[in-house]
Amino acid sequence: MKTKIISTGLALGLAMSGSVALAEGTLNIYNWGNYTSPELITKFEEAFDIKVTIDGYDSNETMLAKVKQGNTGYDIVVPGDYMISIMIEQGLLEKIDPNTMENFGNVDPKWVDVYWDPGRSYSVPWQWGTTSFVVDSEVYKGDINTLALIFDAPPELKGRINMLNDMNDVINAGLRYLGYDRCNSNREELKALTELLIRAKADWRTMDYSTIEKLTSGDVDLSQNWNGASMRARAQRPSLVYAYPKEGFTGWMDNVAVLKGAPNLENAKLFVNFIMDPENAALISNFASYANGITGSAPFMKPELGSAPEIVMPADAPAPDFVPPCNQEVVDFYNKIWTKLKQ
Amino acid sequence: MVAPADISPTSDSQKLARARQIDARRKRNTRLYLLLPGLVIIGLFGLMPLSITLVYSFLKPGSYGGVEWVFSLDAYVQFFVERDIFDDTLSPNWAYISIFSRSIGLSFGATLGALILGFPTAYYIASKPAHQRNFWLFLITLPFWTNLLIRTYAMLIIIRDQGVINLALMNAGIIDKPISILYTDTAVFIGLIYSYLPFMVLPLYASLEKLDLRLIEAAYDLYASRFKVLTKIILPLAKPGIVAGCILVFIPGLGAYITPELLGGGKKLMIGNLIAIQFGSSRNWPFGSAAALILMAVVMLALLLYVRHGAKGARHG
Amino acid sequence: MAKRFDLRRQTGFSEIAWFCLFALYAPILMLVVFSFNDNRSVVKWTEFSLRWYYEAFDNDGIRAATAISLKLAFVSAFFGTIFATMAALATTRTKPYKGMYLAYAVINQPLMIPEIVTAIASLSLFALIKQLTGVTGIGYLMLAHTVFTIPFAYMPIRARLEDMTLTLEQAAADLYAPPTKVFWKVTFPLLIPGIVAGAMLAFVVSLDDVIITLMVAGPGETTLPIFILGAIRRGITPEINAVSTILLVASIVFVAIFFLVQKKRTK
Structure with missing residues (x-):
């Protein structure tokens, strides 16, 4: 009886453990909870035939604690500005050189030379706010x-x-x-x-x-x-x-970055380039109601975002x-x- | 449970002694097999993390969280002694003492409250006809299948200033202006009782369900009052359940922090928060580990005393 | 029957029991009401609408999280209860033996230490195991949950066993019944109420766990509590209430059928 139970348990455990295979055509995103536009993800999945999983964290610190221990299985994280500089210093991020990517020209110049990633060698803007x-x-x-x-x-x-x-x-x-x-x-x-x-x-x-x-x-x-x-x-x-x-x-900015040792590095790079497209960046903003730092995305955004006093700062x-x-x-x-x- | 037949002629007492010995050995082995899975799984995935915590508590905090592998007693010193940040004088750390005592007080109160409400409930369920009991148990646990955060939000609707209770009382003309319950210690107290009530009811039920009615009958035959029957017969018989229930409410209550934060308004720290923030924005893993171990030591000691005492009480009774 | 009821009656107890039931369900009622709120607020009522039910059905994230939560709770409560029952059998109804208190302390260890600490330490341990073996997956989460459900299941079962008289078992043994038979025919049936209580607690604590899950979960293993935690800052919508209501109704229907079948059988 006992051995039966134990062996069933082991079998079950092993069966379950195979469920998240690191197959080709996947991308694992670890972002703040309820912060990722489902529309954006569907569009990305269809464009590149990549299966995306999204999990959420509640604070930069939770994410850092997990990432520091290694082997999280995640490819993409979305740390806040100060957390990007910590993670670069600690060698946790992959240097993917987004500044050489096709869509990088869309990034608003004022978000390129930032204190947390001067010249943008590791990360690109996701959203920013106050x-x-x-x-x-x-x-x-x-x-x-x-x-x-x-x-x-x-x-x-x-x-x-x-x-x-x-x-x-x-x-x-x-x-x-x-x-x-x-x-x-x-x-x-x-x-x-x-x-x-x-x-x-x-x-x-x-x-x-x-x-x-x-x-x-x-x-x-x-x-x-x-x-x-x-x-x-x-x-x-x-x-x-x-x-x-x-x-x-x-002021704060959340940025998309790729983890060192990401199991799906190439897919992650595709995603980083993908979100610098103005139309895609607008999807992000429409879902979470923050500005995105990509020039030319305004025409694709909901009209109320363009006039919201919370987003458009007064001149003074x-x-x-x-x-x-x-x-x-x-x-x-x-x-x-x-x-x-x-x- | 019978000894194998012995061929050589020996005295009855020798046979008996031998049989007892074999029996005892068999019991020991059974015991070991029964304990093994639980001990192994907790040993590997409960005690190993605990050892890691112990190690962390004697190290220095790493930059931006984590630990630096340098031996240090700072975490423990920091817990008991405070170096004033303004004039470097040393004093006992009142902040931690007040956080610990408030947490212990609230959790103790909630345990008592849960016992006062939970005991009659469990008793009532146990006195229902057999086929209804499981249904009642299910009724008691069903609300807890809904996530704690969501339940707590629902509670806010009820107890807030413009909430259901205040509106009802005001409509009935009992009060003129709303009673402020939300964001006070009272709210935390109610919330803790609410969150942990089934942890009290279920163990109590488990031990009350087997209550021997003949004892109660005998007591009534001796003209005992209902209250006497309760205090002299039912309560002592339910003691294991009471102990189990109190442990399951008190200890998780000590570490709770979602309920205190949402209902209490988050202006004061509980032990749970204090420890949790050390692993977050405070970036002091060793101190978080040390505080947790100190808490565990206190709880463990109390528990062991309780069990030893409880076991003795049961044997004498 | 009437006489038995009299014997057990205690003044005011039934009133308190009904009060508890009422108090437990009052927030649940609110939650159900607000799942039909047209507004996106879970605290301020506007008008009746089913929109959040449509949205919840449409939300892949919520659906997946609910499925994972239930799977996890079933598996960990199942194993947790079995292990707890075995341990309870070994630590009650005997004279104190060497190591009994130690065993008791070990079984209850997951209760003793705040969750966040276990969470961080398990994270370190599992990361190491992943490094060494290369095995990933939801198995880790199941292990972690099973560990902390054990003491919750153990407590009611132990309470049930303690003081349970040995008379019946001894009588069976005296009639030369083999120990396994004694267990399944005598001890186990007597234990069932304790096991039911323990399993229910185990299920509930697994279903509600936030912190350990948050730290241990890997890609694609977001549970409902984690999903909700992440949603707090952006404002919780009645979608979550809708999901909770669906779960509630489903479990009521499921259990009602179970009890009806059981009742028929006993008749």
């Missing part, structure tokens, strides 16, 4: 383009604020409000920051990633938020306005601030502040 905050203009009628709404909340917003549950997003916003540098290790400045955050936290209701539900259900009237998510929230609560605070706000807004990865000393400081804040 992280600022969104506020209900019927609840708060004053000037919204200042971080004071978060750190010195006016009476009507006290207890009605959601912050992202993200160490870097919260700390960077605080540093901007105080006018200090990012990746800061100045103890005096960090002390002031800690005091500011602890004081401001009393006015925050929640710290959570599910910003859309919080806003549309009326739990909060202001939320730190990504621009695309703000647009989705506005569709259900039209009085929401996305702020471009004068103290500055975060400060430039988005792309924050490189901080060194371990700074991260250790940030950890202590974060634990103190949330103890």
Whole structure:
């Protein structure tokens, strides 16, 4: 009996393990969850007769932890800007030289010489956006383009604020409000920051990633938020306005890159070239509501994306601030502040 | 269970002793075979990861996550002693102490709550006619086939300020303005009970189902009250189930973090979050490993004491 | 029958049981209601619509994730329960023996340590095994799930076995029944309620697991919880509610048939 069970188990295990064979004509993509346009994938599959699997991760760090251990079986990942520079430094990405590819000419020149991949030898733009905050203009009628709404909340917003549950997003916003540098290790400045955050936290209701539900259900009237998510929230609560605070706000870009030792390297390169086509890049944007960094894609995009105040920045807004990865000393400081804040 | 026939003439007592010996050996072997699959699979895929964790906890954090292969006790020191980032003074690490004690308190409360609700439920199910019991068990577990995140979102609809409960109470004229439950520790407490109730009900049911009715009958014959029967007969008999249920609620409750985050609003860390962020944006795998091991040591110790005590209690009873 | 019911009755217990049932189903009811919401919100009602059911049927990602979740839960609950039953038989109803507490601790080890730590460490271990053997696939995920379902199945079974009197088994043994026969004819039937409870718990914990799955899963192995986790930032749509409702209805129908058949047979 027992041996039967065990042998059945082994047989079953072996049978299952053969199911993801590394056959030709496949491509395994590891992207942020619910971020890949199904239309784009179908189009790619039909054009090249390649079977694509897509899996999702919830954070850059989850993806990094898996990739670092090796043998994930994935070909393509879509890390954020700072994560690209970490992964290049750690030798986790394949140098595929997208800058020599056929469609590279479509990449908007301002996204070519970026700090995380100067000249684009490893990665190409997927989508980019900003992280600022969104506020209900019927609840708060004053000037919204200042971080004071978060750190010195006016009476009507006290207890009605959601912050992202993200160490870097919260700390960077605080540093901007105080006018200090990012990746800061100045103890005096960090002390002031800690005091500011602890004081401001009393006015925050929640710290959570599910910003859309919080806003549309009326739990909060202001939320730190990504621009695309703000647009989705506005569709259900039209009085929401996305702020471009004068103290500055975060810019980010997710980039398509190929893992070192990718089992389907050639297919992966095909995909990288494929998404630099304006028509295909537009499919990406239409699905996830962020800008894509490919020139000439606008005519193929949904009209509402072209006019959305979350995506089209006003001329007087400060430039988005792309924050490189901080060194371990700074991260250790940030950890202590974060634990103190949330103890 | 009978000893092989012995040809040589020996005394009965010798025969008996021999038979007992063989019997004992056979029992030992059976025991070993029964334990083997579980131990092997957990040994390989539970204890090996645990050993890896142990090793990690004595190393230095690698840049951008991972570990650097240099021996260090920093992770443990960091847990107990805090070096002030502003003036370098040393002090006990109150942040971690407060996070640990809040988690333990909430989980303990939820265990108690689950027991108070779960025991009568399990008892009621066990007292149903035999063919209805499995159906009831199924009714209790069915909601849990729906993903935790989705269930938690559904709970938000019920307990939020403009939620179903508040609207109902206000319509009934019981309250004038909504009671704020959501994003408080109360919400976390309710959420934990909700998430882990079946973990309490099912083991309790397993041990109550075999309740010997003759004992209860005898007690009533001796004019015991219903309450006496409950406390003096039913509860002691259900002890193994109570222990099992409490373990299955308390320990996962300690490590829980999705429920506390969504219902509690995420403004405070639980042990689960504290450990999880070390493997994420905090990039301190050794500290995450050390904190997890300290938590495990505490839980393991409590559990072993409990089992030893429980086993003794059962033998005497 | 009436007399037996009287004996077992405790004041207020049935009310509490019904309250629990009600409380457990209230959120589920909300979830079902919102699966028919026309709006893309899972928290704010607009009007009735079936659009999310169409979208869910159309969504290959959700369909595949649901199938993988169910497959994984069935396999791991099946093996987890068998191993747990065997271990429970070996660790109860005997005098404490050398190594019993150790065995007990090992069986419960997966419970003791926060999931994220097991997840990271399993990730390292599996990566190494993959490197050495070249074997990939869903087998790793099944192994990892089986490991953590064992203690959940073990607890109710152990609770059932503890204090279970040896009288019947001894009587059978005295009648020269071979040990395997004693087990299948006497012990096993008595154990069934514990096994059912244990298997249900194992199934549920496997179905709901997020963190270990997230770390261990390979290409094409996204489960429903992982899919939902990934969707949080972009806003969860009632599609997920629709899928949950379908699963719920399917399992109710399935189990109702099972109980009806069983009832007929016992009659």
